[in-house]
Amino acid sequence: MTRLAKGGLIDRSRTLSFAFDGKTFTGHPGDTLASALLACGVRLVARSFKYHRPRGVVTAGSEEPNALVELRTGARREPNTRATTVELYDGLEAASQNRWPSLDFDALSVNRLVSPFLGAGFYYKTFMWPAAFWEKVYEPVIRRAAGLGRAADAPDPDHYEKATAFCDVLVIGSGAAGLAAALAAGRSGARVILADEDFRLGGRLLSERAGIDGGSALDFVARVEAELSSLPNVRLMPRTTVFGAYDGSEYGAVERVSDHLPAPLPFQPRQRLWRIVAKRCVLAAGAFDRPIVFPGNDRPGVMSALALATYATRYGAGAGANAAVFSTNDHAVAAALDAAEAGLKLDAVIDVRPALPEALAARAKALGVRVITEGEVVATSGKCLKSITVSTPRGSETLAVEALGVSGGATPNLNLTCHLGGKPVWREDIAAFVPGAVPPGMAVAGAAAGTFALADILADGTRLGASAASDSGFDASPVPAPQAEGAPTGFKAFFHVAGKGSKGGPAFVDQQNDVTAKDVALAHREGFRAVELLKRYTTLGMATDQGKTSNMVGLALMAELTGKGIPSTGTTVFRPPYTPVALGVLAGHHRGVDFKPARPTPTHEWAQAQGAVFVETGLWMRAAYFPKPGETDWLESVNREVKATREAVGVIDVSTFGKIDLQGPDVGVLLDRVYINMFSTLAVGKARYGVMLREDGLVMDDGTTARLADDHYVMTTTTANAAKVYQHLEFCLQVLWPDLDVCLASVSEQWAQIAVSGPRSREVLAKIVDGIDVTNAGMPFMGVAQGSVMGGVQARIFRLSFSGELGYEIAVPARHGAALMQALMEAGAPFGITPYGVEALGVLRIEKGHVSGSELTGQTCARDLGLGKMASTKKDYIGRVMAGRPALTDPERPTLVGFKPVDRTARLRAGAHFLKPGAAATTDNDEGYMTSTAFSPTLGHFIGLGLLKRGAERMGEKVRAYDPVRGGDMEVEVCSPAFIDPQGEKQRV
Amino acid sequence: MSDLLEYLAPTRLVPEGHYGPEGAAGVTARAVETLAAATLVARKGATARLIVACAAAGLPLADAPRFSAGAGLEAVGTGPGRWLVLAEGVSGTDLVARLAGMASGLAAITDQSDANLIVDVSGEKARAALAKGVTVDLDPTAFRAGDAATTNVSHVGVTFWQKDAATFRFAVGRSFAPAFLRWLTVSAAAFGFALTGTGRG
């Protein structure tokens, strides 16, 4: 146990029990998994990616490269979870990963022995012999060895949600800078959001012993938090990571609502995605403690100096029984001394500088901490750290320590400043990159901006918080900044311990991806010198920590090798997310059946009651067919529905068609321009089938449009293209011809529409209309009537036919749709009226040779579909000019024809390609393909529609329908696409 | 997905009831079936005259995403020169006729009484729940009584407006209403959610 005797922001009065690799431990509220493990003396927590080396906790934050665990079990298993950010809860279960059979003994650690082979880029040079071995042998082995944790085996049981927030000032980070900024902005009345990924506000102040405004740092945090909570215009969002900056001052953030609990509370999500729209943003994300590269720097026990101090001060946890610190800067030394004060047994401070500032030296002395100046750690030993070898100009010595805190200085956390393309700039005076161009509206405060003295940080935060508020229109009259005691901020730029040899073990740059200083040298040698090439060749910075702590050192090493200097070496690109984000939260509510809305038709419930089987058509759910008791397969039901319709009468809900109301004096003109055929000449009370092209001359959509009054038309579109056609019409009216006086309104939702088809349909209809004349004379083919049905329900009746039979479509306000269906069923009962679904609808239209979605592919022109003759030559219309291009008028083009299997018992399948009999099955011989097929109960065999080269000229010819993906290859006979009633007499009766 | 509605077919309206922790409801929603509605679209160049004509007939209109009421009608701006007009207790045909009288020759009027489900959302936590899908700023300083918006909520197109200090009224396409209510129920359940007007499901 290395729990310190007292102190820390943990609740020692309560004990939480947790398990790691099956062993049970205890911790306290306020602990993270990492602090609790350390306090329990667990130092070996993970294995590295490539060499499977033993690894321990290195940081106390989300920048952690090593301490990755599988958290929770079963469907909630979360691989690669940083132990340093997991709040301890009672019953927590975690397991180490990337090891076999156990963390302590990992068979793949033999990789270390072959590490002379496994340098950067070794894959590219090998595994090529023999060629076939890659997928079969090498790759599977590599894949099994690689990866980190395991995904859960079952769907994520938790629920996620998304929300949008708006504010005047978003403050990211609640350290000294962020608190000061939020306070200054909040007091002005501006709407402020203060987000911090930590579960407590305060940032480094939670770990520091600094004095502010005469009190302690913790007092300051408590006071500011209390005031901010009291302000109604301020929203505090702990456990919220701002992960990305996007265009339009939008920030993406994840709030971990329930991750600190064993499972989400009822009705609570696990996490919530926030899109925060902020007029201004103050980024106060602090800085990372920069590592130093030295031999053996990856042993469990070697960690960031600030983390070592944080574990002692904030968590009351010692990272080892005793410790030393290897530093380059005053801040780390001060932090280490804070830790010693908190009770950590700190044996020595080893600093690369010739001397420490007087104040720190005196403090060390008072605490009994030995100071070794001009010192460098050159080697370490132990599976978990046992000793370090320190070299100074005066000689070298070995110290027995269990923990070593390392600090090479501060790397400002500027990730979010770069998401919109900003490039960091080098500041020689602090030997660090600081934000360059930042996203519009963003300002950077505190350590993230390279401001390191606490007094300056507080001033910085106050100033930027106030100006953010005043920029968004609030009066933030100068607020006095909190005052902090001065502390020394001296440092020396120092990135790695020079010298050759691997006596002390390899010197790691990127600990998770096992990238060593030698790998950087190899990349240099092989010409991968640009930082981006260095990254990609060695994988430096590509691990789950994205090189937050390691990148800087890696590029410093490369800069040294090229002699180009750090500024012109530059950094790799920072990308969102700042820390990895669960895919579940990015999807939110939209999974399972809620992935997309499910649109029921007005008769959905009725159809359900009839036992309909439904099918997704776009977002709609439509009845596919209505099985009857005793029917064993779908085809049986469909055949019955088709027959009933052809022989008597059938009904189907066609409400899913797009319906557009067009009013105004210029509707006719508009329609003439969007359809290839004429509509301005359409008589009132009549409907007409129309075809629309895109401007490139290919068919966009088809449908019928009826003229209800002189200046009033109603258009129908295909289900799939409803929104597209509406948008297209608005384009015509607003952009192309703004002078046209036409008003549009979508009425797709307003009207339920039911088609009644079949020889008896008139008789059925006659029974429900309120005095509308439905005789052939009163309402001829393509006639339209308005009136009422069912004793007073407003209705529009269109005499149309998609099935080829006598047919009508009856539209009523949607709430009456189900009642209309009911009424039709009752009225039709004597005639054996039969509801049919989209399957039968498909059969009916294929029998009739009508085109539908499978023919309107966006790749066909009107001529291909046999609709070319409809095109008016008397007017211009969209697509006319381009439809005249040579390739679109080429007689060689496939055109729509019908097909019958030569063997009438054979089944046709859509998607089969046509070949001349005897021709080799090659692309060159491809003559088109089958677009739609159906079993025709009317004809007693399968029929098909298809696009065949010069099809119209080849009636009676036999071609091969070649369908190798389904094992099909048969002869089919070319015929007219109108299989029944080619003259269209039935629909006119 | 939430277990809350796992049992329910996605095409069904969420049945009325109390969802979430027991106790007072932080969010209430009520489906309103008694409204007639119509779109009122100004003819080319006639917006200003239409506004004058309607004002004269007692219905103030703003050519903006605003809600206004008068002469027993409620109007909501949904686009330049476009409004959705609602009226309680009349038929769609009557409403169309009334509007035609007010706007003769100045507008296209289209009955939409059956096009939408109207849902009134209120309660102390209404804003917090709505923020989980509405991507328009609903803060009282930004969205006030009388403001309206046509937007997407959780993949569903809606027009909504703040009718008064307490109530947000949503017009949701009829076929999208089940999806909208599923989202609303799941989003509001944490606050306690009382839903009425949708029947027993």
Place this chain on the structure above:
Amino acid sequence: MRIPCPYCGARSSHEFAYLGDAAPTRPDPSAPDAAEAFHSYVYERDNPAGPMDELWYHSAGCRRWLKLTRDTRTHAITAVVFAGTGEGAR
């Protein structure tokens, strides 16, 4: 990205449908060079890296076509009007 719709106010770009370059205008279909002019209208684009005028449709909002001036390198939007009429500048 948030698009400042002159009618609806600033909205997320995902409420809009994109058409692209607003520069091409539909040629005179009866002109002798119509075929060439339509080819250019339908297919040829300047595709600038920098500010460009482009057409967006507020499909989930007011259903107006907008003409935006937007920089394709930074996505900064500097002007927006209703397409066709040029009204509604903000």
Place this chain on the structure above:
Amino acid sequence: MSRYSVFSLIANALNGQTGWKPAWRDAAPKPAYDVIVVGGGGHGLATAYYLAKEHGIRNVAVLEKAHVGSGNAGRNTTIIRSNYLLPGNEPFYEWSMKLWEGLEQDLNYNAMVSQRGIINLFHSDGQRDAYARRGNAMRLAGADAELLDRAQVRALCPFLDFDNSRFPIKGGLMQARAGTARHDAVVWGYARAADRLGVDIVQNCEVTGFIREGDAVVGVETTRGAIRAAKVGLAVAGSTSRLTRLLDLRLPIESHALQAFVSEGLKPLVPGVITFGMGHFYVSQSDKGGLVFGGDIDGYNSYAQRGNLPVVEDVAEGGMAVMPLIGRLRMLRAWGGLVDMSMDGSPIIDVGPLPGLYLNTGWNYGGFKATPASGWCFAHTIARDQAHAFNAAFRLDRFRSGHIIDEKGVGAQPNLH
């Protein structure tokens, strides 16, 4: 430059990896070349390699404004496949597959071409038939394709949501020979192999203008000076229009942002490539263990090389809809590329439109798989001044004639392809 062999590997293991030389020379530009290829992505480098290898033209420079692979070649989701529909496309992509299959031996570089298969899921009878049409077109072109039913898909990918989803999975179109290749290695392999044949790979050399003699293009201006050449080929993907504007050419091309994502590393989960038929989501797993996934383009012209949040959400929704066990896996990094979307969604590899100029563009979101064949055909087109049969359909004038190759059928609307 040493060949990679068992021998060189052992030798370098023993000497601490100190014997390796730069994989390619960091060449300085000469004043003139026979051919200049602009763009050091996969296509440009492959073009140079095949010019040297197949046509004996070795006095070639590849000019790259940053470092090789800094464009889309270095940021794509690495999927290689030849599951195209239309006769203009399919034979070309199948030829590319064949070149992939022999690539490593040819280049002496392990580009990790991994034929683990692709499955395009379908969710309705209509989609099934459309995939059958495609699969049959592939078979006609000599490619492999299989139509899987639901049970067969389930056997291969048991982790997909078969039972609870909004759009149940009915089956999939599988191409077993498809898969992925290690994108950077493809670039480096071609660079190294081209360099070995004498090609100059000139990095940090941005083309800023053209040298003209009358109509003809006879060289380029660069940030490293003017360089002349008898022939100049452009293979700059999303930057094409920036260069052709300098020549007052307007092309059927728009530049759009396409995002891609990688998850944290995981033990093997996804066997090959999977694409979701009812949303924008496709996924594969890299050898390192990251799930590499993507979706639709952002949808508006962009040169910013980064993406927006709505598309991130859209992709995650698609992912969760089809593979709900990824809920607790994390997206590690998101990035964007600058894709050259064409007006029919298909590429252009052509002579002209000016004397001395050659175009290679219009790769949309799918040009990585084309890398070998694109280089091979472009080299042929440059060397012979005419297209090879494989790229005969990729003409610039097809838009004028109407011989468009529109796989999706959405017309002249690049953001919908």
